[in-house]
Amino acid sequence: MASSATRLTDPRPLPPRERVIQLARITGDHLPLVQKRLEALDAYLETPLPDRVKHLWRYSDPLVLLPQHPFVVPQPGPELGTINRTPGIDDVFLVPGMRPVIVSSDSGADEGMTITPLNESDEGIERLGRAVPAQHGLFEALNASIWSCGVMINVAKNRSPSRVLRITHLASLPTTGTRVVINLEPGAALKVIEVHDSGGAGISVLSVSEQFVGRNAELSHLLIQTWDKGTAGHVTSRAVVEADGRLNASLISLGGAHYKADVGAVLDGVNAISHITGMGLCHGRQAMDHHTFHDHRHPHTESELEFKVALTGRAKSAYTGLIRIGETAEKSEAYQECRNLLLSSRAQTETIPELEILTNDVRCSHGATSGPLDPEQLFYLKSRGISQAEAIALMVRGFFENAIIRVPRQLRPNVESTIDHHLSRGGLK
Amino acid sequence: METADHFSSLQDEYREKYGFSYPEQSTAKTPKGLNHAIVAQIAEHKNEIQWMREFRHAALDTFLSKPIPKWGNQEILQSINFDDIHYYIKPTDEQGRSWAEVPQNIKETFEKLGIPEAERKFLAGVSAQYDSEVVYHSMKKKLEQQGVVFLGMDDGLREYPELVKQHFGTVIPPTDNKFAALNSAVWSGGSFVYVPPNTEVTVPLQAYFRINSKDMGQFERTLIIADEGSKVHYIEGCTAPIYATDSLHSAVVELIAMKGATIRYTTIQNWSTNVLNLVTKRAVAHEDAVVEWVDGNLGSKLTMKYPCVYLVGERAHGEVLSVALAGNGQHQDTGAKMIHAAPNTTSRIISKSISTGKGRASYRGLVKAHRGAVGCKTHVECDALLIDETSRSDTYPTMEIDERQVQVEHEARVSKLADDQLFYLQSRGIGLEQAKLMVVNGFIEPFVRELPMEYAVELNRLVALEMEGSVG
Numbered sequence: 001m002a003s004s005a006t007r008l009t010d011p012r013p014l015p016p017r018e019r020v021i022q023l024a025r026i027t028g029d030h031l032p033l034v035q036k037r038l039e040a041l042d043a044y045l046e047t048p049l050p051d052r053v054k055h056l057w058r059y060s061d062p063l064v065l066l067p068q069h070p071f072v073v074p075q076p077g078p079e080l081g082t083i084n085r086t087p088g089i090d091d092v093f094l095v096p097g098m099r100p101v102i103v104s105s106d107s108g109a110d111e112g113m114t115i116t117p118l119n120e121s122d123e124g125i126e127r128l129g130r131a132v133p134a135q136h137g138l139f140e141a142l143n144a145s146i147w148s149c150g151v152m153i154n155v156a157k158n159r160s161p162s163r164v165l166r167i168t169h170l171a172s173l174p175t176t177g178t179r180v181v182i183n184l185e186p187g188a189a190l191k192v193i194e195v196h197d198s199g200g201a202g203i204s205v206l207s208v209s210e211q212f213v214g215r216n217a218e219l220s221h222l223l224i225q226t227w228d229k230g231t232a233g234h235v236t237s238r239a240v241v242e243a244d245g246r247l248n249a250s251l252i253s254l255g256g257a258h259y260k261a262d263v264g265a266v267l268d269g270v271n272a273i274s275h276i277t278g279m280g281l282c283h284g285r286q287a288m289d290h291h292t293f294h295d296h297r298h299p300h301t302e303s304e305l306e307f308k309v310a311l312t313g314r315a316k317s318a319y320t321g322l323i324r325i326g327e328t329a330e331k332s333e334a335y336q337e338c339r340n341l342l343l344s345s346r347a348q349t350e351t352i353p354e355l356e357i358l359t360n361d362v363r364c365s366h367g368a369t370s371g372p373l374d375p376e377q378l379f380y381l382k383s384r385g386i387s388q389a390e391a392i393a394l395m396v397r398g399f400f401e402n403a404i405i406r407v408p409r410q411l412r413p414n415v416e417s418t419i420d421h422h423l424s425r426g427g428l429k
Numbered sequence: 430m431e432t433a434d435h436f437s438s439l440q441d442e443y444r445e446k447y448g449f450s451y452p453e454q455s456t457a458k459t460p461k462g463l464n465h466a467i468v469a470q471i472a473e474h475k476n477e478i479q480w481m482r483e484f485r486h487a488a489l490d491t492f493l494s495k496p497i498p499k500w501g502n503q504e505i506l507q508s509i510n511f512d513d514i515h516y517y518i519k520p521t522d523e524q525g526r527s528w529a530e531v532p533q534n535i536k537e538t539f540e541k542l543g544i545p546e547a548e549r550k551f552l553a554g555v556s557a558q559y560d561s562e563v564v565y566h567s568m569k570k571k572l573e574q575q576g577v578v579f580l581g582m583d584d585g586l587r588e589y590p591e592l593v594k595q596h597f598g599t600v601i602p603p604t605d606n607k608f609a610a611l612n613s614a615v616w617s618g619g620s621f622v623y624v625p626p627n628t629e630v631t632v633p634l635q636a637y638f639r640i641n642s643k644d645m646g647q648f649e650r651t652l653i654i655a656d657e658g659s660k661v662h663y664i665e666g667c668t669a670p671i672y673a674t675d676s677l678h679s680a681v682v683e684l685i686a687m688k689g690a691t692i693r694y695t696t697i698q699n700w701s702t703n704v705l706n707l708v709t710k711r712a713v714a715h716e717d718a719v720v721e722w723v724d725g726n727l728g729s730k731l732t733m734k735y736p737c738v739y740l741v742g743e744r745a746h747g748e749v750l751s752v753a754l755a756g757n758g759q760h761q762d763t764g765a766k767m768i769h770a771a772p773n774t775t776s777r778i779i780s781k782s783i784s785t786g787k788g789r790a791s792y793r794g795l796v797k798a799h800r801g802a803v804g805c806k807t808h809v810e811c812d813a814l815l816i817d818e819t820s821r822s823d824t825y826p827t828m829e830i831d832e833r834q835v836q837v838e839h840e841a842r843v844s845k846l847a848d849d850q851l852f853y854l855q856s857r858g859i860g861l862e863q864a865k866l867m868v869v870n871g872f873i874e875p876f877v878r879e880l881p882m883e884y885a886v887e888l889n890r891l892v893a894l895e896m897e898g899s900v901g
Contacts, residue, residue, distance in 0.1 A: 051499060055500075055827065327819070340830065342833040343833065345800065345803075345832060345833045345834070348830065348831045349830045350830070351827070351828040352826065352827045353826060353841075355822070355823060355824035356822075356823045357813070359818050360815030362843065364844075365840065365841060367839065367840040368826070368828060368838075369839070370830040370835065372833045372834055372835075
């Protein structure tokens with residue numbers, strides 16, 4: 001180990017191997033999981049820092065996102081206070097260094113959904129890393145070796161729980177490493193929301209979520225990031241969608257200081273479908289960097305992606321999106337759209353929508369635009385007696401409408417008020 | 430005529446036309462490899478003035494210190510052996526002053542290249558490059574009267590040292606990238622054009638380039654300055670005979686369009702499929718200037734070329750219209766860059782690519798709007814056509830927007846030959862191969878119609894050749 005550690009000359013934090021073993025002992029990991037952690041640690045040591053020359057990292061500094069001391073073994077914090085149940089929602093709280101807190105009605109199990117701490121689930125450990133292996137990248141490798149709170153969700157064959165599942169990642173430690181595995185058995189359906197919340201200056205989040213959508217299953221997955229000011233973090237989310245399966249994913253990015261998200265789906269069977277809708281609202285000096293990936297591996301697969309970002313102040317947004325249609329994915333269709341709305345003259349956006357098409361019998365297109373609010377629409381609203389500020393807020397909300405309507409009904413008021421809060425923080429309301 | 434026969438006769442004609450080479454008759458050739466001694470030798474051969482010698486040596490240091498780009502086709506880029514290349518070959522000692530004085534064997538080469546009789550008559554001037562030196566150069570009297578300078582780059586440096594010194598390397602400094610540094614160190618040949626203020630050059634200026642020595646590199650350098658309110662169209666065409674080992678072609682082309690000037694630069698690149706064509710082309714457009722790159726890429730094993738316009742003056746306009754044809758084993762990695770650095774500048778990029786067999790066409794582009802460049806508008810359109818199951822198309826556009834009051838649009842489409850169109854044509858009694866060719870020709874028509882007629886004819890023929898064998 002020492003030899004491979006000394007080989008590295010970059011300023012990344014280096015781990016003592018014992019710490020990882022110590023961590024595994026505290027969380028009570030079984031041997032296969034300890035092995036996975038150590039393998040991931042090796043991958044972390046072998047993976048060079050992301051190359052800033054390459055476009056995926058041109059706009060974000062990996063050292064800003066990496067936790068400073070990722071190998072400090074987390075000490076269990078105080079118990080969570082009283083948790084209010086929200087009707088129609090099952091809650092899971094992921095707090096680093098603690099066992100996940102599951103607030104579920106009994107009907108969850110009745111409806112075919114099981115929620116298990118990830119390190120206690122053999123199936124979860126077995127699936128861990130199948131959609132996002134440690135080799136995916138530096139952050140994923142580090143997460144796989146040091147995550148300290150995770151959950152495994154399973155929905156049984158042909159079952160579709162009526163309740164919405166909410167998983168809240170609480171960024172409470174300087175290194176918040178969380179991990180989620182979701183498995184939908186064939187024909188199952190689930191609505192799940194992952195919320196990344198809390199945080200603050202000096203807190204770094206490393207999170208990985210893997211979703212397995214079985215044959216003919218349907219997953220609605222919403223990823224909301226509402227970190228407090230100053231938080232930095234990297235979130236990776238991948239779905240593997242089997243034949244006739246369907247993923248409806250949405251992304252809502254609002255908080256934090258530096259955020260990088262890598263979201264995507266592998267269309268791993270005939271007729272698999274993925275629709276991703278995303279929105280980002282950045283203000284002040286926030287920097288957001290989103291990457292999406294649609295990987296078509298089988299014939300007749302379909303993907304659609306719509307991504308919108310609005311910026312004020314000196315905010316920066318980078319978006320890179322890749323559609324790859326492999327040699328064996330004939331008759332596939334893919335569409336990608338990215339729109340940037342610039343609300344201040346000091347905001348900056350970078351957009352790189354990419355296509356890699358390796359076979360001919362496909363339909364694929366993408367579009368991207370950047371620009372200010374349409375002055376004519378603004379004029380129209382003002383002519384109806386609406387103030388400038390209110391008119392802008394209305395138009396920005398309209399711009400995000402497609403992403404917001406994807407939020408499950410039970411949570412929409414909550415999400416809308418969060419967006420309003422961020423609009424007002426950005427001076428837009 | 431049977432289409433198959435039509436194709437095979439075209440193929441024969443092509444071999445006859447391009448697939449040949451005469452024995453080398455170089456009278457001066459530097460040894461393989463690159464170091465300061467070689468660079469000194471090249472400068473000595475040309476008896477160059479001191480500042481250019483210093484420029485070359487500094488550029489060589491830059492070249493040696495820069496890594497190979499980490500993006501693009503790594504397999505090919507990393508395999509370049511810079512020590513296995515002759516960096517300078519001089520074919521004849523004397524520069525031909527008229528067509529009659531050009532050595533016979535070189536003339537024969539041009540004969541086979543098929544510079545049409547009609548074209549010769551109408552040509553304003555021909556700067557025909559054989560190996561690394563301009564061997565033949567003629568200029569019509571009218572151009573001289575207008576005060577238009579159209580010379581080989583070496584002559585330009587000798588005759589207009591101050592003008593060259595003022596502009597050379599200002600648009601593309603040697604530090605720009607490894608291959609621009611390489612060219613700056615060992616450049617030879619290319620054209621130097623200066624158009625005086627308010628002068629319109631009514632006929633296109635043309636230059637032919639040709640590689641004719643095994644394992645040699647060609648590093649021409651072109652600088653075009655269009656002074657205020659002037660207008661010029663420059664055409665560069667490339668053909669190369671077929672060789673077994675790789676050749677490296679790394680040109681640098683700098684265009685400067687002063688206030689209100691218009692430059693159009695047309696290229697049809699048809700290097701043989703063993704050539705690596707790694708070219709840096711960039712223009713600066715001042716106030717109200719217009720720069721248009723019309724860029725056709727048909728040949729080479731790998732082309733990396735992204736013509737660029739820096740829009741530095743208000744209301745400047747930049748345009749790139751390009752076609753890439755990637756046949757079996759070819760990788761056309763081409764695109765365009767538009768840098769909006771002044772208010773109310775506009776740009777348009779239209780890129781069309783066709784991949785056949787195992788060909789790969791990549792669009793790689795950049796649109797950047799600097800802060801303060803209010804009122805910019807830019808529109809990018811990429812269309813890719815995939816002919817075979819094994820064909821590949823990539824799109825890698827980048828948009829960097831640092832200003833609110835801009836309008837940026839990008840769209841790209843990838844598709845195969847439309848079955849309904851083929852079916853329609855076939856139902857009219859047209860054979861499948863002919864129908865495919867018609868659809869492809871329709872696809873690139875917006876590009877072809879911007880070309881001078883003889884180029885358009887040649888392009889259509891080359892597309893037909895490339896499409897041959899794509900018919901199952």
